[in-house]
Amino acid sequence: MPLSCQRDKFDLPEGLAYFNTASQSPCLRSSFEAGERGMRRKLHPWAPERANLATEMEQCRALFGGLIGASADNVAFCFSTSYGIATAAANLRLEPGKDVLMLGGQFPSNVYAWIRLARIAGGDVRLVRRGEDFDWTGPVLESLDDGVGIVALPNCHWSDGALVDLEAVSAECRRRGIPLVVDATQSLAARPFELDKVPADFIVASGYKWLLCPDTMGFMYVAPKHHKGMPLELNQQARTGAPSMESGDGIGGELKPSARRFDMGAADSMVHMPMSVKALEQIAEWTPTAIHAYLTGLVDAVAERAAERGLKHPPKDRRIGHFIGLYRETPWPEGLAEKMAARGAHICFRNNALRVSPYLFNDMGDVEKLFSALDAELA
Template identity: 75%
Template sequence: MSYACQRELFDLPDGLTYFNTASQSPCLNTSFSAGERGLRRKLHPWSADRAALPGEMERCRDLFGGLLGATADDVAIVFATSYGIASAAANLPLSPGQDVLMLEAQFPSNVYAWQRLADQSGGGIRYVPRGADFDWTGPVLEALDDGVGIVALPNCHWCDGALVDLEPISAECVRRGIPLVVDATQSIGVKPLNLETVPADFIVASGYKWLLCPDMMGFMYVAPKHQTGMPLELNHAARIDAPSMETGSGLGGRLKPNARRFDMGAADSMVHMPMCVSALEQITEWTPEAIHGYLSGLVDVIAQKAEERGFICPPKARRIGHFIGLYRDQAWPADLEAQLAARNVHIAFRNGALRISPYLFNDEADVDRLFSALDAELD
């Protein structure tokens, strides 16, 4: 299924071109309305609507799990990518002398917890440099050997969208018995990712980018074999068989026998939950396949116009499809992001790349507006 531009479902002013979903997505109009309903529950916490929260949490688990081919039992609700990665690192062993394998210049949320684990265990970190022509997959496969104890990767580089093909990588991890942890923040919900072809141990994603969710919300898939692990927090909601708080202390019980034991404390946010449900339902209705197909067409046009101007970017076979980073032989002007914003064109710079990340509210007229602004500023 394919879609036309869905700008009317967002509150973007006329004349504004927003190409920065990889930093922060605007929420859907329906999610904003759901958040207002949540705020009314906070304003009036005696409201009967508060009783909807447990069902909203389960709906979020089910929807996020559905994007991967997992069940609600496999999904924890977490604050952010860093929280989920820390949970994974706390539940995976690393033997002395073994390395955690990751990309060079990988996003910090999927780095620091592994550095600490390596320091504590007597292991190391193996950073894989990018290969020629924006190739990450080949170098990662070449680096996978018996000295690797954990593989922690995204499925694209956060700066420029250069692809990390997790299917052959995960197959090699399975063959060698190496756990795979995926930071899917820059891909889940907009690029198909299925556990049948990428059988990861943990998959973590912050929600405020491509999942269209509010800040401080994210999700973590936990493979069944890790669902008896130890969570970062020990809170009442993560337990079953605990005494009632209405008639007793609430202390006791056992940790839940599934991924729910890894939930962050206060996961039952009256404001955030209905917003997440609205966003994930819309993404599920659109489907990641259709979203990626639409955005890939826009990114192809962006790449063509960039190459016509002598800019450098990942080639089509080596990029994820839904966003792209542009480079040039000389550094970009230091104030270019601000100058483009003054023209109502919003992008981001990441590690030297001019990162352009569209969504379904963009069309080719936005691409033309972007390059007209670039031409004017770089003339």
């Protein structure tokens, strides 16, 4: 069923047009209220309600897994994308002399760990150059040869939404036996993702953007074949069979035989968990398919109005549906984002692109407000 504008579920002031979800999403009212309950739980940690944390953690795992078609056993909690990518890099072997394949200008959180791994292995990082008309998929597939040992990619470029066809890439990775690591931070929950079509080794997503979760909350899918790997941290919660700390020192047992062994320390946050449960429950109710369809309508309208003004952007068949980057031949004026914000239209600049990233609290009236502000500042 098609979605309508969901602005009432957020706390946006009248007249504000917020187009910066790709940087930071506002949280849902329901998630904020859950966070308040979590804060009261922190205020009174002796209250029995604290015992709900274990259940909330498993709810989060199951809800996130449901977004990609994975079981809760395959989901770990991580602070950030860089934490998840570092975990992947620590558990994948790069054969001596082979390369890690990435996009040129890829988001840094999915770069630095691979540079380090390549140096240790005596290999290199291979940065794919974007092709004509914002084509990433063709150049990626052309670069996938026997010299590649790991492929680490996003679903789209973070600065402008230019698409990477992960289904095609994963098929070639499987054919060649090359591990695939996906940074899905800028796509998961705003666009459908099917694990059976993109069977990656690791999928990582920070929660504070399209997943509507609080900061320092992220998720990592770990394929079952890596469930015997080594986590970045070693803590008691990641173990099974350990002695009780109520009657002993808690030391012993074995790492859990699932992705839970990779959980970040202090994953059982009394505030973050209930907020994330509410956010993921709402996304599951809306569905990524319906979210993407609604946002695609807004982004297509942005693209049309941008083209009327001579602004360049990825064409429809080569961009993700839920956000877009706009370019112009001359540099953007300094301070333009702040000046537009003063007019009630919030965007950001990333890698020379004016990035427009709407969400379900936006409508076509907001698109008009956005371009009214832009026209006024560029006049």
